Amino acid sequence: MMKKLFLIISLLMLIECWTNAQTVSRNIRTKEYRELQENLGKGWNTWYNNSEMSHVLLPQGFSINLCISLPGNDSYLKEILKTSKFAKRPEKVSLGLRADDGSYTSLELTYMNEVYEVQSATDGNDELILVSPKQVSKNQLVIEAGLLWGSNGVIGRKDNTIIGEFPSRNISVGTTGQRVKDAYVTSTDPFLIVSLKKEVGIYTGKERTLDEIKNIIRGKRDEQEKRVAQYGDLAQPFKAMQTILAWNTIYDAPNHRVISPVSRNWSKGWGGFVLFDWDTYFASYMLSLFDKDLAYANAIEITKAITPSGFIPNFEAPFDYSSWDRSQPPIGSTVILAIYNRYREKWFLEEVYNELLTWNRWWPKHRDVDGYLAWGSDKVPENLYHPDNSINTMQGAKYESGLDNSPMYDDVPFNKQSGKMEYADVGLMSFYVMDCNSLATIADIMGKKADEKELRERSAEYGEKLKNLWDDSTGIFLNKRLDNGEKSYRLSPTNFYPMLAKVCTQKQAEIMMTKHFFNPNEFYGTYIMPSIARDDPAFRDNDYWRGRIWAPMNFLVFLGMQNYKLPQAQKVMVDKSKALLMKSWNEDGSIYENYNGTTGQGDDVGSADGFYHWGALLTFMSFIEKGYLNPLHK
Helix, strand or coil: CHHHHHHHHHHHHHHHHHHHCCCCCCCCCCHHHHHHHHHHCCEEECCCCCCCCEEEEECCCEEEEEEEECCCCCCEECCCCCCCHHHCCCEEEEECCCCCCCCEEEEEEEECCEEEEEEEEEECCEEEEEEEECCCCCCEEEEEEEECCCCCCEEEEECCEEEEECCCCEEEEEECCCECCCCCCCCCCCEEEEECCCCEEEEECCCCCHHHHHHHHHHHHHHHHHHHHCCHHHHHHHHHHHHHHHHCCEEEHHHCEEECCCCHHHHHHCCCCCEEHHHHHHHHHHHCCCCHHHHHHHHHHHHCCCCCCCCCCCEEECCCEECCCCCCCCCHHHHHHHHHHHHCCHHHHHHHHHHHHHHHHHHHHHHEECCEECCECCCCCHHHCCCCCCCCCHHHHHHHHCCCCCHHHCCCCEECCCCEECEECHHHHHHHHHHHHHHHHHHHHCCCHHHHHHHHHHHHHHHHHHHCCEECCCCEECCEECCCCCECCCCCHHHHCHHHHCCCCHHHHHHHHHHHHCCCCCCCCCCCCECCCCCCHHHHHCECCECCECHHHHHHHHHHHCCCCCHHHHHHHHHHHHHHHHHHHHHHCCECCCECCCCCCCCCCCCCCCECHHHHHHHHHHHHHCCCCCCCCC
């Protein structure tokens, strides 16, 4: 008996050590945010990152995993994810209408040439699921019980019922389906098997009929359809944006938090979750349109990822894996100010202000070269090296820019001693001036007058240097080599970013539109804006930031346009961006990480995730233009 007890204690200690190894350090200041995360992490939802057909109850960690099996065949579809065709997964998933909190979800699954609609709805504390084959199916549905994230509880099966026993609650799972016996199903979890020759209902709690389940699900679906319809002619764009953000919202159990990473595929590949700097800030701003708590959660969590060196990292992932050498574009203060302007809750600013100010001060200290700012990658201790060996390299500096292989940086020298590119970057300078302006406004709201003065002075200082990068002959702001003073004539949407910082004149903005934005040899076309000008040799590469269209670039140029009187350009940007997003959404429910600059296709390369949330920025600007919320910079 003592040996058994000792073994149990030892296992619990191992689990605790394993869990702690995955936690991240966060300095949470406010009770409001602690309560917010506690309230978010409750109830039924698709919390488990690795399968969109796992319905999970928090805080218990109990899951109902829906799997597909073919009798007499070794095929067993257990983890179900939406991906692009390049992932070569056996299933195809179209993610549909759903509530932010998982109280209603819907998707369409195609597997082995058979199609199923899967819907779920909550009814009080119970979860109801409806699986509807589009035809009589030869496959069978395996309903597995799961216990996720080392949660404390017991799962099993008793007769025709799956059971979960937890300190605070017991759960029973039943089904309306015709039971099937198959001892050869390759599952080691407690499970029920039912035929998929007709519709199947699954329920927790009291027994339900198929009609009862269908009626409740129909009612919850009607609620979501009404929610979408209220946006009128933007109903379908709203559905696309809300769907991708809601489906990519997951639970990070070791850190007891709800977050919305860029996609489930990226999180799966990074060992559980990954938060990227500017990607997450963009997500929080989009979420602020319709879900305050998720907007707060994502903005706060990426800000709390600040490193001991004082910057928000390029990325944060489990097991102390973070970009200790580099940051990413500083848009945090601007996004957080915009969210504050929508909801006016001062505790939100109090939660993040110190980190934002520390980050703002980090840039001139670590990225200044002769009064200009340059992207970089610092030296760090060997125990913090990344597996990709990008630390203190030109590639690391490119990662900091967020433009991993942009041709703008071809042949630009990297100074390993300083850890910086020898390159005055128009984009970074613009971001930084905008950050100073936004943070100064936040400081004013919080009554921190000395900080506000410091930030206004820094904005003016770097704003003057940015003005010097205007080139009369080309009619645009140009990057400049800092080792020899040469101007770079390779053009990207980042060359328009000084409009964000409000440092160019109305006349200069008009010149940029005429000479470059509306120039079909550079940025204009059926689909806009390519990440490098169309007449640049690298445009033909169609490889990541070498010619493809990226939603954040369009979005940032649009926001800059709003500081000037550019109605025609602004309308074109909004209309063409929305059309690009809806093209792939209407085809197969995909929203891509990036798009072909000529054809508008997202699935023509393997380096464009098929359900990446910042792609929705292509239509988010439509909601700003229509006045649903304030512009990012105001």
